[in-house]
Amino acid sequence: MTAPDNKRRNFLAAAGAGAATLAIAPGINLIRVSAADEPQTKLASGKVRWGMLVDTTKCATGCDACVSACHQENGIVEEVEDPRQRSQWLRKIDLVEQGTGRQHSLPMMCQHCAEPPCVDVCPTGASFKRADGIVLVDRHTCIGCRYCMMACPYKARSFVHEPLTTQNPEVPRGVGCVEGCTFCVQRIDRGKNPACVDACPEAALVFGDLNDENSAIAKKLKEVASTQVRADLKLDTGVRYQGI
Amino acid sequence: MSRALNFLALLLLALPLFGAAHAGEAAKPAIIIANPGTQCIAPPEEMRRNHMEMLKHQRDRTLRLGERSARVSLNGCIECHASKTSGAVTGSNENFCQACHAYAAVKLDCFDCHQPKAGHKAAVASGEPQ
Numbered sequence: 001m002t003a004p005d006n007k008r009r010n011f012l013a014a015a016g017a018g019a020a021t022l023a024i025a026p027g028i029n030l031i032r033v034s035a036a037d038e039p040q041t042k043l044a045s046g047k048v049r050w051g052m053l054v055d056t057t058k059c060a061t062g063c064d065a066c067v068s069a070c071h072q073e074n075g076i077v078e079e080v081e082d083p084r085q086r087s088q089w090l091r092k093i094d095l096v097e098q099g100t101g102r103q104h105s106l107p108m109m110c111q112h113c114a115e116p117p118c119v120d121v122c123p124t125g126a127s128f129k130r131a132d133g134i135v136l137v138d139r140h141t142c143i144g145c146r147y148c149m150m151a152c153p154y155k156a157r158s159f160v161h162e163p164l165t166t167q168n169p170e171v172p173r174g175v176g177c178v179e180g181c182t183f184c185v186q187r188i189d190r191g192k193n194p195a196c197v198d199a200c201p202e203a204a205l206v207f208g209d210l211n212d213e214n215s216a217i218a219k220k221l222k223e224v225a226s227t228q229v230r231a232d233l234k235l236d237t238g239v240r241y242q243g244i
Numbered sequence: 245m246s247r248a249l250n251f252l253a254l255l256l257l258a259l260p261l262f263g264a265a266h267a268g269e270a271a272k273p274a275i276i277i278a279n280p281g282t283q284c285i286a287p288p289e290e291m292r293r294n295h296m297e298m299l300k301h302q303r304d305r306t307l308r309l310g311e312r313s314a315r316v317s318l319n320g321c322i323e324c325h326a327s328k329t330s331g332a333v334t335g336s337n338e339n340f341c342q343a344c345h346a347y348a349a350v351k352l353d354c355f356d357c358h359q360p361k362a363g364h365k366a367a368v369a370s371g372e373p374q
Contacts, residue, residue, distance in 0.1 A: 044310035075359075130310060138307055139357055167359040169319050174357030189312045 046131040049114075050183055050238060051210040052197070053217050053226060054106055057243040058204035061105040064092050069199030073184055075168035080161060087158040087173075089181045090196060095244070104243065107196065107205075110135055110156040110181035111229065112238035118148035118157065127178075133210075133238055134183050142177040149178060153230050156180050183207075210238065273343035278324045285315055292344075295321075299354075318358055326362035334360040 070076070070090040080086050090109040096102070116135045118127045126142035129135050137148075137157075149157045157180040164174055170186040173179050184194035192198075197205040208217035226240040278284075284291055286298075302316040325340040326333050333341040334355050341360070345352040 128308065130308065132310070136307065138304075140303060140307075163356070167357065169322070169359040169361075172357040172359070177357070185310070186312070189310050 044130045044132040044134070044189075047211060048132040049210040050112065050133050050188065051208065051217055052183070052194070052239045053206045053220055053242060054239065055202075055204040055206075055242045056104050056106045058202040059105050059107065059200075060202060061094055061103060063105075063201065065199045065201055066090060066107050066196035066205070067092060069195040070181075073168065073187070073195035074171045074182075075164075075166050075173070077166040079166075082161075085159075085161045087160060087179060089156075089158070089179070106241060106244065108154060108156070108229075109239070110152075110183075111154050111235070112181075112183060114236035114238070116235065117151040117153070117233075121147040121151040123147065130185075134185055134188070135180075136182055136185065137178050137180065139172065139174065139177040139179075144176040144178065146178060152180075153233055153235075270347065273347040274338060275340065275343055276327070276338075278340070282324065284324070285320075318354065322358075322360065322362050326360075331362055332360040333362075 067090050071078075074089060076087050076089065078086050090107055092105060093108050094103065094105045112133055112135050114129075114133065116127070116129055118135065119129055122128075123145060124141045124143055126138045126140075127135070127148045128138060144159065146159055149155075149159060157178050159178050160173060160175050162175060167173055171182075184192075184196075187194060193207045194205075197207045206217045206220055208215035210218060210221070212218055221240065224242050226242050227244055228235075228237045228240055229244075231237075286294075298316045299318055302311075302314055303318075305311040306314065306317075321341075322333050327336075327339045330336065330339060333339050334352065335342065337343055337346045341352060341355075
């Protein structure tokens with residue numbers, strides 16, 4: 001999805017706010033939107049693309065430290081009786097290579113695609129991608145139709161079936177809405193890593209800005225062979241895997 | 245015909261009286277002053293009338309643009325206004341948000357998703373496990 005065309009909106013804003021205009025030829029004016037509307041605090045930047053590299057050669061079978069950290073940070077308490085209805089922002093999956101029998105384990109979550117199918121199919125605009133590449137659900141507009149869950153090739157989203165009381169104040173979540181990994185957006189906005197990255201005892205998760213050449217993740221991606229899961233779909237995922 | 249009109253006129257005249265009689269029945273919400281000596285982000289009159297608009301605009305900026313620590317914040321409301329006994333802004337008609345919303349008969353949806361209890365904020369901000 002491309003960014004909305006704001007030309008008309010900016011023109012209307014400028015007309016309303018009495019912004020500075022500059023005549024460059026008779027009948028043609030350059031219009032600049034008033035700086036009064038400029039945001040005061042640091043916002044999600046389009047120059048940044050958040051991503052994660054998972055080193056599956058380090059990820060230990062049977063370890064679920066990342067999942068526990070995710071649950072603690074995001075206030076997920078598994079009270080729901082039916083395990084199929086439990087929220088699953090991050091899950092561990094074990095893989096066995098047929099033929100060789102090689103086993104390995106990896107965490108699977110929202111891949112924060114550059115071209116997210118969940119955003120394409122959302123009928124209300126609730127599923128959206130932030131300027132810095134994080135794919136989120138706006139629960140204020142989510143109607144719980146679950147199209148995004150069907151569109152997601154990674155089964156990364158869950159639906160909340162029952163009323164909740166255990167929310168973290170920074171992570172609102174509730175019945176009737178779809179949800180998924182947010183890269184712990186509330187932590188990122190304060191300059192921290194996602195909870196799973198800090199919790200991994202093997203340091204198998206590297207998080208950072210894919211667009212910044214000097215970031216640890218960009219350097220490592222330059223060094224090692226990495227894979228995007230279902231690269232054939234050309235979704236340009238933000239989460240990359242090493243060793244699968 | 246004229247008798248019917250007279251009756252209608254009488255009825256219309258009497259309506260304000262009925263209204264006045266009914267207004268006394270609903271008990272005014274009992275609002276406990278949050279933290280005496282502290283100042284809200286706007287005068288009470290403005291907050292009463294406009295808090296929903298403030299929150300509605302800020303929620304989009306926070307979620308979609310990533311604007312944290314803005315002047316308007318639902319968690320900010322809760323930290324100050326949570327009941328000193330239950331620690332929450334909802335749950336009973338004595339608690340801040342619910343007191344007025346019950347009186348005005350306006351459905352309160354915020355806390356289907358947002359945590360109505362205060363006290364978690366510091367733990368989360370420091371990244372410590374709760």
